[in-house]
Amino acid sequence: MSENSESSDNPEFDEGAPLAAMPEDRLFSGERPLPREKVKTFPTTPGVYLMKDARGRVIYVGKAVNLRSRAGSYFTKQAAIDRRTADLIPEIHDIDFLHADSEVDALLLESRLIKDIQPRFNSDLKDDKTFPYLQITTREPFPRIEFTRRPKSRGVKLFGPFTSARKLRGAIAVLQKIFRFRNCSLDIDPNEEKWRWFRPCLLASLGQCTAPCNLRISKEDYRRDVRRLIMFLEGKKERLLKVMNREMLEASKELKFEKAARLRDQIKALMTLQERGDLASHAQPEAFYVDPKKGLLGLKKVFGLSTLPRRIEGVDIAHLQGGETVASLVQFIDGVPFKQGYKRFKIRTVDGVDDFASMREVVSRRFRRLDQEGENFPDILLIDGGKGQLGAAMEALKSIEVKLPLVISLAKREEEIFLPGESEPKVLSRHSYALRLLQSVRDESHRFAQQYHHLLRRKSTFGEE
Numbered sequence: 001m002s003e004n005s006e007s008s009d010n011p012e013f014d015e016g017a018p019l020a021a022m023p024e025d026r027l028f029s030g031e032r033p034l035p036r037e038k039v040k041t042f043p044t045t046p047g048v049y050l051m052k053d054a055r056g057r058v059i060y061v062g063k064a065v066n067l068r069s070r071a072g073s074y075f076t077k078q079a080a081i082d083r084r085t086a087d088l089i090p091e092i093h094d095i096d097f098l099h100a101d102s103e104v105d106a107l108l109l110e111s112r113l114i115k116d117i118q119p120r121f122n123s124d125l126k127d128d129k130t131f132p133y134l135q136i137t138t139r140e141p142f143p144r145i146e147f148t149r150r151p152k153s154r155g156v157k158l159f160g161p162f163t164s165a166r167k168l169r170g171a172i173a174v175l176q177k178i179f180r181f182r183n184c185s186l187d188i189d190p191n192e193e194k195w196r197w198f199r200p201c202l203l204a205s206l207g208q209c210t211a212p213c214n215l216r217i218s219k220e221d222y223r224r225d226v227r228r229l230i231m232f233l234e235g236k237k238e239r240l241l242k243v244m245n246r247e248m249l250e251a252s253k254e255l256k257f258e259k260a261a262r263l264r265d266q267i268k269a270l271m272t273l274q275e276r277g278d279l280a281s282h283a284q285p286e287a288f289y290v291d292p293k294k295g296l297l298g299l300k301k302v303f304g305l306s307t308l309p310r311r312i313e314g315v316d317i318a319h320l321q322g323g324e325t326v327a328s329l330v331q332f333i334d335g336v337p338f339k340q341g342y343k344r345f346k347i348r349t350v351d352g353v354d355d356f357a358s359m360r361e362v363v364s365r366r367f368r369r370l371d372q373e374g375e376n377f378p379d380i381l382l383i384d385g386g387k388g389q390l391g392a393a394m395e396a397l398k399s400i401e402v403k404l405p406l407v408i409s410l411a412k413r414e415e416e417i418f419l420p421g422e423s424e425p426k427v428l429s430r431h432s433y434a435l436r437l438l439q440s441v442r443d444e445s446h447r448f449a450q451q452y453h454h455l456l457r458r459k460s461t462f463g464e465e
Contacts, residue, residue: 133160170279292335295437
């Protein structure tokens with residue numbers, strides 16, 4: 001595990017003792033059969049497998065959701081000729097495994113072992129800064145937890161490298177639901193009064209962030225949550241659970257029932273990580289080639305906004321064979337895709353192909369629901385299309401008498417931006433960060449609509465998700 005904790009400057013984030021040697025009783029013991037036979041006795045649970053050479057040295061470490069299946073896949077005819085594994089297979093003289101409680105635990109254990117052991121066939125990960133890391137800032141009042149391929153050398157605590165960017169993104173999304181940390185790029189100073197009036201993003205409404213941007217949590221309580229996250233990332237799950245159980249009982253005795261309930265829910269979530277499903281399903285889409293902060297600053301300047309836009313929603317219409325029409329809605333928060341805010345719609349009121357009517361229906365349904373549930377509106381609503389699609393969206397919004405966000409449309413061919421009440425489109429430089437961010441939102445909404453299209457083609461019945 002690579003960890004730059006700057007412990008002398010940051011005692012709260014001391015990295016502690018180095019990773020201890022794994023106890024022998026956790027390894028497969030007994031006679032030493034051939035590796036291909038040995039893997040048949042492996043459990044079908046998550047864990048990490050360790051391949052060894054003739055001298056007993058670990059030459060490769062890998063993670064698995066199903067140890068028997070994954071480790072067994074190396075002892076097939078295909079693996080022996082596959083260019084990615086052909087050199088490794090002849091070197092394997094023994095194989096062992098370590099149990100893990102969940103795929104998240106297996107992912108973290110694999111990363112720690114690779115960094116500590118540096119197996120020969122995991123050599124591509126050694127100090128390779130193009131591989132993903134989980135980075136925790138340590139010199140901020142409210143530390144950020146980030147996915148990065150360019151880790152900093154000071155003022156951070158690093159975990160990694162990891163072998164799968166998608167799995168790491170999924171793990172971050174799962175852990176955020178438990179530890180409720182922030183992953184935005186805001187520079188929050190608790191001594192500045194302005195933060196008391198700052199509007200938190202959707203993550204706070206979903207209970208996935210404690211909203212330090214609005215000072216809803218003290219610096220001490222937030223950093224305590226981050227320390228708990230670090231304990232988990234370091235493999236100290238059992239110790240963490242004991243600490244949290246003790247705090248829960250103390251809170252209950254002191255009649256702090258809300259705190260006790262929150263701890264109870266966190267403990268339950270940690271103990272049921274194995275029920276979260278494949279980590280890839282939790283992952284946010286891969287990062288787009290846009291600097292989010294520069295993109296948002298560009299949008300603020302281009303459209304003369306009084307504040308930085310934090311939440312952008314994009315809508316696209318797609319047609320299926322036979323005239324069926326569906327729509328997609330994607331969300332970007334702080335310039336980054338927020339997968340859990342994605343929505344899919346089957347058009348209900350429109351017969352045949354009518355993009356304008358379909359757009360009216362989707363926008364109306366979306367904003368009526370937000371209004372009824374008392375939810376905040378997005379700062380920017382981006383429509384995929386030209387003047388006609390934009391006009392249809394505006395008709396829908398005016399009909400429900402809501403305070404309008406900035407509504408714009410982006411036409412594909414010339415990448416022209418249309419605004420309500422303006423006859424001429426706004427044309428930005430193709431290299432503009434603002435345009436590139438809007439293109440990312442537009443393209444993601446189109447991709448998501450097409451994905452729904454293909455999903456429904458494989459089904460015999462339709463239903464809104």
